[in-house]
Amino acid sequence: MLEEGLNQLLVTATTIQAIVGTVATRKDTPKPTTGIFPVQMPESTPLPALVYSQISGEGNPSLGGANCLHQCRISFSCYGSVYGDAKRLQRAVRQLLEGFHGTLSDGTPVDNAVLELELDAFEDAPFSFNAPIDFLIVYADIGS
Secondary structure, eight states, X not given: OHHHHHHHHHHHOHHHHHHHOOTTTOOOSSSOOOSEEESOOOTTOOSSXXXXXEEEEEEOOBTTBOOSEEEXXXXXXXXXXXXXXXXXXXXXXXXXXXXXXXXXXXXXXXXXXXXXXXXXXXXXTTTEEEOOEEEEEEEEOOOO
């Protein structure tokens, strides 16, 4: 599944680990995490942290019917307690994914990852900076 492969790509990227830390270095409670979360970050998660979620998706039907080629837009919310941490994390995600072409660890072939959006935001609760970045990912849905 695409999301599992993306998670593994993010978790093992040394440029992202250098910003969010690793299970061995983070101080999450009750137990340490990777700092990378699907859909929602747990309450009281130490920052910086990364949250990703699919915000749209569609198949590519052909004259012969459905095929395995799909595309989806995934948003990566890059959180930091200071602006610089959020922006560094956003840049690391962009450098990792922009133009990505290859097979993810779960076996999902990715044809391309196209940058769709970068922006800055601030959230009062919790007091944090958020630098979302969205990618349109074209991939083949061949797994189970």
